[in-house]
Amino acid sequence: MRVELTKGNSASEKDIAFLAQKLGTQLPPDLLAFLHLYDGAEPEPNIFKVGTTNEAGVNGFIPVRDIAREAQNIENLGAGSFPIAWAEGGNYIIIDRASGGAVFFWDHELPGSPTKLADSFLSFLDLLEPFDATTIQLKPGQVITTWIDPDFLKTLKK
Numbered sequence: 001m002r003v004e005l006t007k008g009n010s011a012s013e014k015d016i017a018f019l020a021q022k023l024g025t026q027l028p029p030d031l032l033a034f035l036h037l038y039d040g041a042e043p044e045p046n047i048f049k050v051g052t053t054n055e056a057g058v059n060g061f062i063p064v065r066d067i068a069r070e071a072q073n074i075e076n077l078g079a080g081s082f083p084i085a086w087a088e089g090g091n092y093i094i095i096d097r098a099s100g101g102a103v104f105f106w107d108h109e110l111p112g113s114p115t116k117l118a119d120s121f122l123s124f125l126d127l128l129e130p131f132d133a134t135t136i137q138l139k140p141g142q143v144i145t146t147w148i149d150p151d152f153l154k155t156l157k158k
Contacts, residue, residue, distance in 0.1 A: 008041030
């Protein structure tokens with residue numbers, strides 16, 4: 001794993017067993033190993049590729065106690081699938097047991113078309129790369145227009 005994690009704890013066997021029963025499926029061994037060390041961990045700023053034209057980052061790994069509840073918030077989530085992390089922009093990283101434990105990016109704008117990221121959770125972790133926003137260089141004219149929600153702007157001015 002190339003990204004540092006903070007605030008993670010060891011998930012209890014009781015919580016893991018409860019989640020597996022609630023989901024009706026066993027958790028992949030690599031995910032179990034992760035949960036025993038990093039349950040609810042927050043990664044440093046990171047980035048990973050989504051398909052060939054997009055990128056995203058993981059904001060945090062969902063604590064084992066919250067996975068079943070988060071699954072209820074995900075539209076068109078297949079049986080045997082469950083979220084494991086919050087991704088930027090209100091999206092999720094999910095594991096699909098029906099696909100052998102493969103990891104997918106669930107985009108809230110395309111809920112019926114998750115994008116496969118990796119064959120396993122461990123392989124997904126290897127995709128995460130540290131991200132430094134100061135490395136982004138915009139060229140003059142590259143940004144044509146911007147928009148900000150007026151209600152949000154009011155909160156910034158307070």
